[in-house]
Amino acid sequence: MxxxxxxxxxxxxxxVRCRGMAKLLSHEVISRGMFSKSWTSGLAAAESxxxxxxxxxxxRIASSLDSRHALIxxxxxxxxxxDHDRCPQTxxxxxxxxxxxxxxxxxxxxxxxxxxxxxxAPATQFKDMQxxxxxxxxxxxxxxxxxxxxxxxxxxxxxxxxAAFRPxxxxxxxxxxxxxxxxEAALAATAREADLNRLLSNLENDFELLRSxxxxxxxxxxxxxxxxxxxxxxxxxxxxxIDVWMAKKCHFSRTDEHFDSAIPQFLKFKEQFRxxxxxxxxxxxxxxxxxxxxxxxxxxxxxxxxxxxxVPNRFAEFGRATVERNLLESAFPVxxxxxxxxxxxxxxxxxxxxxxxxxxxxxxxxxxERPREERAAExxxxxxxxxxxxxxxxxxPQVLVDRFLEGSAEHxxxxxxxxxxxxxxxxxxxxxxxxxxxxxxxxxxFSVDSGRAPxxxxxxxxxxxxxxxxxxxxxxxxxxxxxxxxxxxAISNDFSVWLGNTSDADLMVHAxxxxxxxxGNFKAEVVSSDASRELHGVVWRVVDDLHFVAYNKKLLxxxxxxxxxxxxxxxxxxxxxxxxxxxxxxxxxxxxxLPVCFRYHVxxxxxxxxxxxxxxxxxxxxxxxxxxxxxxxxMDKIIKNQRASVVWEAKTPSYSYNAGGVRFLPEKxxxxxxxxxxxxxxxxxxxxxxxxxxxxxxxxxxxxxxxxEPSAPAKGADGAKEEAEVExxxxxxx
Numbered sequence: 001m002x003x004x005x006x007x008x009x010x011x012x013x014x015x016v017r018c019r020g021m022a023k024l025l026s027h028e029v030i031s032r033g034m035f036s037k038s039w040t041s042g043l044a045a046a047e048s049x050x051x052x053x054x055x056x057x058x059x060r061i062a063s064s065l066d067s068r069h070a071l072i073x074x075x076x077x078x079x080x081x082x083d084h085d086r087c088p089q090t091x092x093x094x095x096x097x098x099x100x101x102x103x104x105x106x107x108x109x110x111x112x113x114x115x116x117x118x119x120x121a122p123a124t125q126f127k128d129m130q131x132x133x134x135x136x137x138x139x140x141x142x143x144x145x146x147x148x149x150x151x152x153x154x155x156x157x158x159x160x161x162x163a164a165f166r167p168x169x170x171x172x173x174x175x176x177x178x179x180x181x182x183x184e185a186a187l188a189a190t191a192r193e194a195d196l197n198r199l200l201s202n203l204e205n206d207f208e209l210l211r212s213x214x215x216x217x218x219x220x221x222x223x224x225x226x227x228x229x230x231x232x233x234x235x236x237x238x239x240x241x242i243d244v245w246m247a248k249k250c251h252f253s254r255t256d257e258h259f260d261s262a263i264p265q266f267l268k269f270k271e272q273f274r275x276x277x278x279x280x281x282x283x284x285x286x287x288x289x290x291x292x293x294x295x296x297x298x299x300x301x302x303x304x305x306x307x308x309x310x311v312p313n314r315f316a317e318f319g320r321a322t323v324e325r326n327l328l329e330s331a332f333p334v335x336x337x338x339x340x341x342x343x344x345x346x347x348x349x350x351x352x353x354x355x356x357x358x359x360x361x362x363x364x365x366x367x368x369e370r371p372r373e374e375r376a377a378e379x380x381x382x383x384x385x386x387x388x389x390x391x392x393x394x395x396x397p398q399v400l401v402d403r404f405l406e407g408s409a410e411h412x413x414x415x416x417x418x419x420x421x422x423x424x425x426x427x428x429x430x431x432x433x434x435x436x437x438x439x440x441x442x443x444x445x446f447s448v449d450s451g452r453a454p455x456x457x458x459x460x461x462x463x464x465x466x467x468x469x470x471x472x473x474x475x476x477x478x479x480x481x482x483x484x485x486x487x488x489x490a491i492s493n494d495f496s497v498w499l500g501n502t503s504d505a506d507l508m509v510h511a512x513x514x515x516x517x518x519x520g521n522f523k524a525e526v527v528s529s530d531a532s533r534e535l536h537g538v539v540w541r542v543v544d545d546l547h548f549v550a551y552n553k554k555l556l557x558x559x560x561x562x563x564x565x566x567x568x569x570x571x572x573x574x575x576x577x578x579x580x581x582x583x584x585x586x587x588x589x590x591x592x593x594l595p596v597c598f599r600y601h602v603x604x605x606x607x608x609x610x611x612x613x614x615x616x617x618x619x620x621x622x623x624x625x626x627x628x629x630x631x632x633x634x635m636d637k638i639i640k641n642q643r644a645s646v647v648w649e650a651k652t653p654s655y656s657y658n659a660g661g662v663r664f665l666p667e668k669x670x671x672x673x674x675x676x677x678x679x680x681x682x683x684x685x686x687x688x689x690x691x692x693x694x695x696x697x698x699x700x701x702x703x704x705x706x707x708x709e710p711s712a713p714a715k716g717a718d719g720a721k722e723e724a725e726v727e728x729x730x731x732x733x734x
Contacts, residue, residue: 003036004073011077024084025095032097034104035073041104048154053108076107082138102147109146110137113159121172129168136164196410199400202385203417209382210394210424220442221586221594227440228595230370231572237366238570241359242352242655249326250319250336250355252348255311286321290334299332309338316340316347323351327358352655360570368570369439387421393443396421423451438567442597444559448584454546454557455642471498477630478622480515489515491630495637497644517628520615527610537612538635538646540578545600549650561650563598574653578610579603 004012012035016024033039035055042050055073080095080103095103114133118126136142145162159165213220294305309318322336340347359365381389388397396418404410446453476498479490487499497514517538527539542549545559556564562581565571574581580603584596604610618629631638638646 003033003038005037005071008035008071008073008077011074015077015081019081019084021094023092023094025080025100026097028097029095029100034097034100035077037073039073041101041108043101046105046150049105049108049150052112052155053105053150072104072108072111075111076104079103079107079138083140102143105150106137106143106146109150109157110142112155113157113162113165116156116159117165117168121168122175125171125175133164133168192404192410196404196413199386199403200413200417203387203421206384206387206394207420207424209384210387213382221588221597224440224442224597225595227370227442228566228572231440231566231570234366234368234570235572238356238359239655241365242355245355245359246352248335249333250323250338250351252316252319252338252340252351255339281317283317283320283324286317287325290318290321290325291331294332294334305332305334307334307336309336312338312340312347314347316351319347319351320354323354327355349654353652356655369437394421394425439570440566440572444557444563445597445599448586448596448599452546454548454560457555471500474498478618478627480622480624480627483624486514486624489624489627491627495631495634497639513624515627516625517613517615517631518619518626520613522611523614524609525612526608527604527612528608537614538638540611540613540648541604542576542579542602542648545602547602548645548647550647551650555647558602559598559600562600565653566598569652571653576602578605580605 029035034041037055040050040054042048042053046053053072055071080100083103084092084095110133114130117129117133121129142162142164145164149157149161153161159169290307299305307318307322309316312318316338319336319338322334325331326333338347360368384394386397386400387394389395400414401411401418404414474490475493476490477493477495480488482488482500482502488502490498490500492498499514520537522540523537527541542558545562546557548555548557549561550556551561551564562574565574580601582601584599584601585593586596588594615629615632615635618632619626622630640646
């Protein structure tokens with residue numbers, strides 16, 4: 001017994017005295033040295049665990065029975081006694097050597113696994129884990145897993161093999177993961193804070209730079225004036241080219257009034273020679289016919305081919321075909337003479353515009369923009385730290401908005417800066433995207449009039465709604481059903497406009513046409529200078545350069561439309577039909593006048609002579625294109641507020657024969673259209689029927705909230721995006 005630790009010997013002696021030797025353990029267990037300091041149970045199949053299962057000083061655990069560290073053999077003795085005491089007295093028998101070896105192996109493996117666990121667990125957590133595991137071990141719950149580990153694995157083994165250890169390992173993994181995530185979150189927060197501070201500093205520096213640039217905008221205004229002067233002079237060269245070219249190659253004349261009585265008979269005679277096919281009646285067809293006429297003729301340079309076209313239709317296809325042939329210079333030139341009975345201005349303007357377009361893009365015309373070395377030396381865009389340039393316009397990149405999570409404090413600070421930027425450079429000042437190089441610098445300057453800018457058509461407002469039952473009591477003059485993304489629309493007896501969603505899905509209505517006003521015609525009338533509409537028609541009257549027009553299915557303020565004409569088309573002089581258009585100016589530093597970039601005074605001509613669109617009678621049934629005809633005789637009832645307004649459709653101005661320059665008249669499409677400027681946002685209707693009162697005659701108490709981009713409809717939202725009607729004038733009716 002001298003090789004046995006004294007504490008172990010004392011523990012065994014006390015156990016034998018209390019329980020008796022006969023039914024506690026056999027003498028073989030003692031004689032084989034199982035309690036000695038160097039004995040190991042790593043025998044036979046457990047040879048690889050030999051050192052792990054040895055009774056040595058460093059193989060110890062903290063017993064739950066006392067606070068001191070116990071050796072493996074101490075745990076072995078404690079387990080031996082616990083198993084003996086747990087067994088009913090009649091079934092107790094002495095522990096044999098054969099049964100003692102696996103019990104010792106279990107004790108050694110348990111101590112080893114606790115050591116492994118202690119190396120990975122925080123000290124504050126390990127004590128509790130150890131106590132709970134020790135209780136399970138003393139109840140022999142772990143023995144099968146521990147013995148399986150001895151026979152099937154090699155050191156150091158996997159703690160997950162023992163089922164009792166797995167919850168604690170999962171707990172440790174969670175703790176490690178949470179600690180890692182907490183550390184990473186702290187690092188990320190530090191990085192975000194540093195990124196935010198750097199970004200805010202760059203934005204503030206950019207703002208200061210832009211403010212100083214705006215304050216010293218005289219140089220830019222001078223450059224803008226030089227650009228526009230160059231464009232106007234170049235435009236005059238183009239006009240002269242048109243006059244000379246048309247005089248030589250293509251001439252149009254009006255028929256005299258005394259021929260009017262003969263015209264109908266002539267047209268009836270001429271009609272029998274017209275082709276009947278639809279697609280065969282166009283410019284390519286006429287070009288083929290001209291080529292057929294000339295085919296086989298021997299033409300010399302001194303020869304001249306004349307084509308006389310008496311009373312062509314309003315498209316004058318033969319005239320257009322000869323213009324294309326002569327412009328391309330790929331065939332023998334044909335000199336065209338057309339005698340027009342009607343549509344003289346429209347036909348000649350279209351032809352002259354085509355000639356100007358050819359000249360504008362030819363190598364013989366002057367450069368489209370003022371020499372770059374002059375422009376670059378005058379106004380250069382300074383480098384920006386966070387903002388960016390789009391041409392000459394500073395923009396707030398979307399990547400800055402997306403850098404931080406929406407709803408976070410960092411995102412709120414960035415949006416506050418964006419709001420500050422939008423106040424300096426309104427969204428309406430952003431020029432429409434174009435692939436063509438800018439022919440003039442400068443942007444629409446909204447710094448005048450106390451910063452008044454065009455209506456922000458992306459803003460969101462909340463509007464009242466009504467239930468389906470309440471709406472059913474509303475008397476309507478006419479309505480159209482919902483179609484695709486267009487809401488159901490009704491016009492009530494008091495001329496209010498109602499929009500509704502008759503489906504179960506959410507509906508988003510982007511800025512676009514709500515309904516048209518049907519067919520009609522233009523008539524020139526004298527209208528008082530302050531009139532915007534009269535009872536039987538819509539007056540072509542633009543009140544200022546912030547007034548919207550519809551161009552290529554997009555809404556543009558007049559000033560932006562005129563900028564587009566100059567920058568993209570090289571048209572610096574435009575006759576605004578029925579209006580007086582003058583450049584806005586401000587006092588310069590030296591007392592002289594400087595133009596305000598692309599800003600204009602707009603007013604009626606002194607005669608107050610104005611084009612008025614006259615509506616035809618309402619049809620028996622309504623479509624989206626004709627619903628507005630209900631307003632005939634009550635045009636003053638058309639909604640006009642910041643949600644909705646009548647807006648005319650425009651096209652690129654053409655060169656007029658009479659005016660000798662570019663004329664801007666609203667596009668004469670076949671319908672006037674009322675178009676929504678904003679979005680309708682609504683959630684699902686309980687009864688899935690019309691329930692939104694979108695447009696009212698007055699708009700008090702509009703509750704506006706800003707948003708940079710149209711967002712997805714909010715579920716259950718009771719609000720609606722503001723709408724503004726846009727009207728597009730009708731085309732000529734044949």
